[in-house]
Amino acid sequence: MDATHPIxxxxxxxxxxTKLDPETITYAMEISLQEAVxxxxxxxxxxxxxxxxxxxxxxxxxxxxxxxxxxLFKPNAIWGDLIYPExxxxxxxxxxxxxxxxxFPKNLRIAQxxxxxxxxIKMKSQIVEGEIxxxxxxxxxxxxxxxxxxxxxxxxxxxxxxxxxxKRGKKIQFLILNxxxxxxxTKVYLSRASKKFPVALLQIYMDSLKLxxxxxxxxxxxxxKSNLYIPKKILNKVRQELRGERIxxxxxxxxxxxx
Numbered sequence: 001m002d003a004t005h006p007i008x009x010x011x012x013x014x015x016x017x018t019k020l021d022p023e024t025i026t027y028a029m030e031i032s033l034q035e036a037v038x039x040x041x042x043x044x045x046x047x048x049x050x051x052x053x054x055x056x057x058x059x060x061x062x063x064x065x066x067x068x069x070x071x072l073f074k075p076n077a078i079w080g081d082l083i084y085p086e087x088x089x090x091x092x093x094x095x096x097x098x099x100x101x102x103x104f105p106k107n108l109r110i111a112q113x114x115x116x117x118x119x120x121i122k123m124k125s126q127i128v129e130g131e132i133x134x135x136x137x138x139x140x141x142x143x144x145x146x147x148x149x150x151x152x153x154x155x156x157x158x159x160x161x162x163x164x165x166x167k168r169g170k171k172i173q174f175l176i177l178n179x180x181x182x183x184x185x186t187k188v189y190l191s192r193a194s195k196k197f198p199v200a201l202l203q204i205y206m207d208s209l210k211l212x213x214x215x216x217x218x219x220x221x222x223x224x225k226s227n228l229y230i231p232k233k234i235l236n237k238v239r240q241e242l243r244g245e246r247i248x249x250x251x252x253x254x255x256x257x258x259x
Contacts, residue, residue: 005053005089006097007033010104020112026050028111029104036099037092047084055092059083109184116148117181120188124176127200130190132170140166142174142190149186157191161219162243173241175200193218198247201238202230214250221246 007029014025034046037057045058059065061081070077073085130142130151140158142151153174158166165172174190175197181187191197195216202224203209209228216222219242226249235247 007053007089007100010101014104014108018108018112020108020115024111024115025108028107029100032100032103032107033096035103036096039099040093040096053089055087055089056084057087059085113148113181113184113186116146117179117186120149120176120186121179124179125196125200126176127173127204128176128188128190129171129173132166132168132172134168135166144188148184149188151188151190153190153192157189157193159192159218159243162192165243173201195222198222198238198242198245199224201241202234205234205237206230219243219245221248223248223250225250225252227252 011025011029014020014028015022018025030048030050033048033055037046037048037055038044041057041059041064043057043059043064047056047058049055059070059082061067061070061077061079061083065083067077067079070081070083073083074081077083128144128151130144132140133143134141138155140153142153144151151174157177172192174192175194176188177191177194178189179186180189195213198216199211199213202211206228209226209230211227212225214223214225222242222245224247229251230249235249239245239247
């Protein structure tokens with residue numbers, strides 16, 4: 001590969017300045033090149049091969065290319081033919097390269113946002129620790145120590161008995177309730193009121209447990225069905241995080257045990 005070519009330079013710069021994996025960076029470049037080439041030639045499709053540094057726009061005869069032009073690439077070309085001329089990076093017009101340079105940062109941000117979203121959506125229903133950044137009337141903004149990610153706990157997910165501890169700078173654990181992507185920002189919706197929250201906390205310590213949340217009175221008591229007995233030291237750790245909330249474990253053999 002010719003490291004002096006502007007396209008290769010852009011790839012190397014992006015690899016050095018971001019934490020994205022090489023495949024994501026290459027994909028962002030591919031779609032940038034596709035858009036730049038399609039715009040330049042006025043076509044709808046274009047194939048990019050980054051390994052061989054070649055580009056093949058698709059020309060439709062006669063919509064995108066006249067018969068006389070098509071015959072230069074395919075003798076006896078007829079109406080309706082598809083023509084696939086191949087260009088190397090070195091053959092690209094400077095206007096295409098300039099357009100690609102303009103598109104690449106935007107497509108790189110989109111690729112990065114998509115990668116971030118995919119990472120967080122896999123964490124749905126898991127526990128995450130965050131620091132309260134701002135307390136508003138209807139929600140709490142939580143710093144999750146990750147760029148382009150905003151944690152949000154709406155008032156419906158607050159535990160009334162805990163409201164006094166919801167203060168800026170406080171580090172606590174949350175259940176990841178949902179994850180949505182808003183342009184380049186990933187929004188992670190959090191909860192401490194969900195009946196799944198105590199279950200997710202228990203599974204941090206015993207991931208082999210098969211648990212089912214039955215009922216919860218936030219801040220007071222919760223009922224959880226379990227396939228196994230849970231050691232008291234683990235329950236005490238979870239109760240501490242729940243600010244003393246009582247936990248009733250219902251074993252599968254239907255024997256209730258307060259722990």
